[in-house]
Amino acid sequence: xxxxxxxxxxxxxxxxxxxxxxxxxxxxxxxxxxxxxxxxxxxxxxxxxxxxxxxxxxxxxxxxxxxxxxxxxxxxxxxxxxxxxxxxxxxxxxx
Numbered sequence: 001x002x003x004x005x006x007x008x009x010x011x012x013x014x015x016x017x018x019x020x021x022x023x024x025x026x027x028x029x030x031x032x033x034x035x036x037x038x039x040x041x042x043x044x045x046x047x048x049x050x051x052x053x054x055x056x057x058x059x060x061x062x063x064x065x066x067x068x069x070x071x072x073x074x075x076x077x078x079x080x081x082x083x084x085x086x087x088x089x090x091x092x093x094x095x
Contacts, residue, residue, distance in 0.1 A: 008087055017080035024073020031065050038062065 038059050046052045 008084075010084055010087075013080050013084055017077035020073045020076040020080070021070075022073075024070040024076075027073075028067055028070040031062070031069065035059060035062055035066070 038055065042052060042055045042059065046055055
């Protein structure tokens with residue numbers, strides 16, 4: 001039998017928001033570590049030439065990714081929280 005009720009698991013939604021944020025911070029750290037490795041390669045392994053020059057450009061573009069993932073994941077967590085507030089307003093805290 002079909003039901004016309006929509007049940008939202010607040011705890012699950014909150015946990016997913018926290019998960020998004022923690023994964024975003026983790027990915028930001030990975031990007032930072034990746035940039036560090038690229039710079040080490042540029043400074044100690046490929047110190048001259050065309051590949052060195054191209055690597056410098058690649059590093060510059062990669063650095064633009066720093067903290068971007070964390071900002072997106074924080075926004076996702078914020079949207080989850082706003083969604084839960086709206087649900088509570090609509091159902092008038094019945095559940």
